[in-house]
Amino acid sequence: MNARVMARTGRSRARRAANGSAAEGAARAGLTARGVIYLLVGILALQIGFGTGSRQADRGGALAELSDKPFGAMLLWALGVGLVGMALWRLSEALFGATGKDGHTAKKRLPAAARCVFYAFVAYSVLAFAAGTGGGGSSDRQSRDVTARVLEMPAGRWLVGAAGVAVVVAGVVIGVQALRRSYHKKLKLGALSPRTRRLVDVCGVGGGAARGLVFAAAGAFAVRAAVDYEADKAKGLDDTLRSFAETPLGPWLLICVAAGLMLFGGFSFALARWRRV
Secondary structure, eight states, X not given: OHHHHHHHHHHXXXXXXXXHHHHHHHHHHHHHXXXXXXXXXXXXXXXXXXXXXXXXXXXXXXXXXXXXXXXXXXXXXXXXHHHHHHHHHHHHHHHHOOSSTXXXXXXXXXXXXXXXXXXXXXXXXXXXXXXXXXXXXXXHHHHHXXXXXXXXXXXXXHHHHHHHHHHHHHHHHXXXXXXXXXXXXXXXGGGSOHHHHHHHHHHHHHHHHHHHHHHHHHHHHHHHHHHHTOGGGOOOHHHHHHHHTTSTTTHHHHHHHHHHHHHHHHHHHHHHHHBOO
């Protein structure tokens, strides 16, 4: 009897170890894929800021840019698979809890479920683009189309406005957490040399602040679309980034934000290497 119990216990531990290894691999592949997308979007936005860009600074533009590279098709499939890994990792967090003392609470599981849905959609769009069946559409057009459909619904204006406010709040939270370096709790800091830690902090703070600013600006445009009852006032990632060049600071603000998105790409690579999973 004891032998059977010990055998079952051993098998259970082996399954948990295997599941943990699978989740870790999926997480690191997904974070790497996210880093590639942010890095490419940042490069495209930087080109727009300097007046040399011809592609949209969004996911569609990033995929098109990647497809033009040597072995582009292979890279696209690898990117899509990595994002599938990200979605599966977030799904495991939603179902079984995340790392940390409060990882099993609803406060952690619900955001993980939302991220799972988001990355599943992103992975599908990337794989569809790789397969040549779509997925590389303009984020601006998609944003306007979705906003227009929601505005036609009962209480649609309130739904769009609430979603916009939620995105603004998310952007502020992202920026504040980056400035406070809250990501330190997720990193294996002991594995970082002082120089590497400083570099990670530059990427984490600068990249997180830029990402939060982009989220907040996109949410503000959604709120404006709801207030004015005009779907065209909503902006996708490309139009949101271009709007920074229309401020009194001109293209330089766009250039700074673009550099920040590139830093966030680098920060995602750092997370893929040193994040606790």
